[in-house]
Amino acid sequence: MRKKISIDLAERVKDLPPYLFAAIDRMKQEALKKGIDLIDLSIGDPDIPTPRHIVQRMKKAVDDPAHHRYPSYEGMLSFRQSVADWYKRRFNVKLDPKTEVLSLIGSKEGIGHIPLAFINPGDVVLVPSPGYPVYPVATLFAGGKSHIMPLIEKNKYLPDLKAIPHSVLKRARLMFINYPNNPTSAVAGRAYYKEVIEFAAKHNILVCHDAAYSEIYYDGKKPMSFLQAPGAKDVGIEFHSLSKTYNMTGWRIGFAAGNAGAIAGLGKIKTNLDSGIFQAVQEAGIEAINTKDSVLSKIRDTYQERRDILYKGLKDLGFELNKPMATFYLWAKVPKGFTSEEFVSHLLNNAGVLGTPGNGFGAPGEGYIRFALTVPAKRMKEAVARIKKAL
Numbered sequence: 416m417r418k419k420i421s422i423d424l425a426e427r428v429k430d431l432p433p434y435l436f437a438a439i440d441r442m443k444q445e446a447l448k449k450g451i452d453l454i455d456l457s458i459g460d461p462d463i464p465t466p467r468h469i470v471q472r473m474k475k476a477v478d479d480p481a482h483h484r485y486p487s488y489e490g491m492l493s494f495r496q497s498v499a500d501w502y503k504r505r506f507n508v509k510l511d512p513k514t515e516v517l518s519l520i521g522s523k524e525g526i527g528h529i530p531l532a533f534i535n536p537g538d539v540v541l542v543p544s545p546g547y548p549v550y551p552v553a554t555l556f557a558g559g560k561s562h563i564m565p566l567i568e569k570n571k572y573l574p575d576l577k578a579i580p581h582s583v584l585k586r587a588r589l590m591f592i593n594y595p596n597n598p599t600s601a602v603a604g605r606a607y608y609k610e611v612i613e614f615a616a617k618h619n620i621l622v623c624h625d626a627a628y629s630e631i632y633y634d635g636k637k638p639m640s641f642l643q644a645p646g647a648k649d650v651g652i653e654f655h656s657l658s659k660t661y662n663m664t665g666w667r668i669g670f671a672a673g674n675a676g677a678i679a680g681l682g683k684i685k686t687n688l689d690s691g692i693f694q695a696v697q698e699a700g701i702e703a704i705n706t707k708d709s710v711l712s713k714i715r716d717t718y719q720e721r722r723d724i725l726y727k728g729l730k731d732l733g734f735e736l737n738k739p740m741a742t743f744y745l746w747a748k749v750p751k752g753f754t755s756e757e758f759v760s761h762l763l764n765n766a767g768v769l770g771t772p773g774n775g776f777g778a779p780g781e782g783y784i785r786f787a788l789t790v791p792a793k794r795m796k797e798a799v800a801r802i803k804k805a806l
């Protein structure tokens with residue numbers, strides 16, 4: 416008789432922080448089983464379909480046998496060229512599509528892989544918290560150590576670079592920042608990017624700016640690119656996603672742009688691990704990047720209407736919160752007497768409205784709840800009315 420082997424997880428997997436969202440998912444399933452008419456404001460996934468012209472281009476591209484073969488890991492030059500053209504149009508930043516742009520299987524893939532290219536065991540990665548959970552996990556997978564940079568209201572949710580101890584800076588090799596920010600919806604400007612660039616140059620730290628929400632903005636106030644700040648290309652790269660801008664979360668396409676050495680390092684990891692993006696998806700990506708602004712402003716208007724309903728609704732109910740100027744999230748303080756998780760559970764059970772507890776994005780998010788603007792305006796009004804009753 417052969418013996419079964421024991422399936423033991425590697426330390427790096429055992430060391431993963433508990434997945435808080437699994438608990439929320441359980442609560443959600445229970446609520447659904449009870450027949451609650453749930454308004455789910457917990458997911459950062461657009462409810463609006465991908466624009467038709469993008470879908471049409473994909474349909475045509477699928478028929479072309481040229482796209483049925485292995486793509487190149489760095490992406491089709493035509494896709495990278497359209498990225499470079501977009502950067503010039505949108506940000507007035509010049510990029511060499513051959514050396515300064517890399518296609519990604521969604522920006523999560525690039526964010527997840529970049530520490531493998533630049534982090535040795537024991538190196539420190541500076542990680543904003545609350546923040547996108549992939550930053551600390553990618554760090555862990557590369558054998559690095561996360562140093563948490565708390566995002567707090569007093570500092571406008573920008574990491575306080577002066578608060579990072581010298582002993583940490585000596586071992587720090589990479590930092591993640593993310594503006595417009597998920598989950599706080601904060602936006603960063605030129606002055607802050609300048610500070611980051613000086614800091615990175617002084618301490619020899621690679622800046623990885625996650626710009627997934629650069630095109631989801633309100634009141635016509637366009638967020639800037641990190642690469643617009645003088646010297647940015649000397650110290651860093653920027654990650655972009657087609658997911659949020661063009662309602663393409665399921666398609667898996669994004670890109671990194673900026674410092675050629677950093678792009679080459681990430682590319683080296685990718686050549687060894689994946690074989691690039693299905694070329695038909697890249698064709699659709701080119702179509703997406705060239706989307707007419709009138710289409711995009713309609714999408715923005717849709718979110719803006721929802722933002723106005725939820726922001727005003729919560730404000731009138733006495734919630735403490737800032738008006739989001741970008742992203743499709745609203746970051747609000749939970750009422751006194753509740754923890755984040757208690758309040759999420761209270762709203763779920765008494766209003767049938769689901770938000771995300773702030774501490775799910777890291778300990779400094781305790782005391783907050785995140786609402787996503789990913790349901791139609793009518794449901795948003797209903798959510799506000801129900802929250803009012805549940806308070």
Ligand SMILES: *Cc1c(COP(=O)(O)O)cnc(C)c1O
Nearest residue numbers: 521522523547597627656658669
């Ligand atoms: C959604 C999101 C991403 C990932 O997007 P992809 O679908 O992988 O391109 C990256 N960063 C943040 C902050 C996000 O919210």
